[in-house]
Amino acid sequence: MKFWERLGAIDRKIIYTVIGLAVIIPLVTKLTFPIRVSDTVRNAYNSIERLPAGSIVMISIDYDAASGPELQPMLIAVLRHCFKKNIKVILTGHWALGLPLGEIALNQVAAEYHKKYGQDYINIGYRPGYTALIVGIGREIRDFFSTDYKRVPIDSFAFMRRVHNYNEINLLVGLEAGATGDAWVLYAGARYGLKMFFGATGVSAPDLYPYLQAKQIEGILAGLQGAAEYETLINEKGTGTLGMPTQSVVHGLIIIFIILGNISYFVLRRKKE
């Protein structure tokens, strides 16, 4: 009897220790698993792949450091894909504490592909009131972002002179940890016809599936797995791919814990009966 009781009441310190080891060991041993690419990620990838050189992609940083481990690898992968195809990037964001993450990634990837600020990409920064901004950019971006994040007028950058609203932006990539993606779909997508796809944390990705099914968005990169799949498609291994073995092992362990808890529950219930 005691064994089954113990099996159903494993001390949380033991669970924490096992999970801790499950996180560390795959990272240290560099365990690898093949990554299967889902249709939702392939569609997102194709929406950039189809764009000709010189097209403009707007990337919205709608997350902060808490969701960085899931979304930052997506940002880096998307930037690599854009720069590889000579696509110009406008970076903005609706989470004030996420913008520095965008700046870090832009500087890192731009250096890899020898891209120049103002010529190949620009960071227009953050302004408060995201719903108003998303609707308002549909008419004129300068009404909200007349300067970049360093207060340099956007008209001083050649490729920005031709950008007035969503008509000149070929695709939006929203990296979402909350509900900002809804506003992008409802206002920029439904009202102005802007094409878009999203990268989202594993928790918020399910919220976006109705939009995907209604063909309001091109694709979804869901969680770290989504980042790993995108890295596989662009053939650039990053932290998404590196994190998958850890996530696999932890998922496996959680399933084992659930099974153990249920075995104990059923044995004890049968004995009581």
Next chain:
Amino acid sequence: MRLQIPLIVVLVTGLLLIVTFFIPHEPFGSLEQRFLIWYSIVAGFTMLLGLDSLTRYHLVRIRDKIKGWGFSIVLLLGLFITLGLGFYSWAKYQSPFTLGSPFMFLYTYVIIPLQATMFALLAFFIASAAYRAFRARTTEATLLLVAAVLIMLGRVPLGGWLWHRMVDFADLIPGTHLAGLKNLEIFARINDWIMDIPQTAAKRGIFIGATLGGIVMSIRIILGIERSYISGS
């Protein structure tokens, strides 16, 4: 009058915003843009309001030595050091987000690790909570549990690896040639089906319900039936 004027402002603004949203032509188009710019400016000032409210609240806690007042000192120090470094970096480097600025140093070595640590702790809590709470007590709980396990397997490469081992194992039975089944990736397919069909159906229902609720609440506010946002009413 103190009650009527705000109600009239809300009624007129609410109706105007609805009209300008659905009629983009002049003069409504530029009127809408003007409203949106005002909204963005007001949203900026709400941050000052938040700063004021947070500072006052914690100063009172420190003054009255309310239990945990030491944390309030840490919070205010953190708040004003961040603010100070932000302004300094803005003045000296044109933006707080410029790499190499003092604000970015603080962001990289304090804010990122703190936020990442808080979120990472979830993995441990989820593991412990799943072990304790996911018991197949009822049919509904069993459905939830099975769906959760299948999603957990299908969302990561472990599902593919497990499926391949299962096919290899079944292939050991003499006379069977099941290697072709590996391409089925059954756990990934089940994951896709759960996400595409039952999950999306449930989400859509929730969205429609929440949106109808939002519309009803907006109409109540515009017509002045819902007045809880007016202080003292």
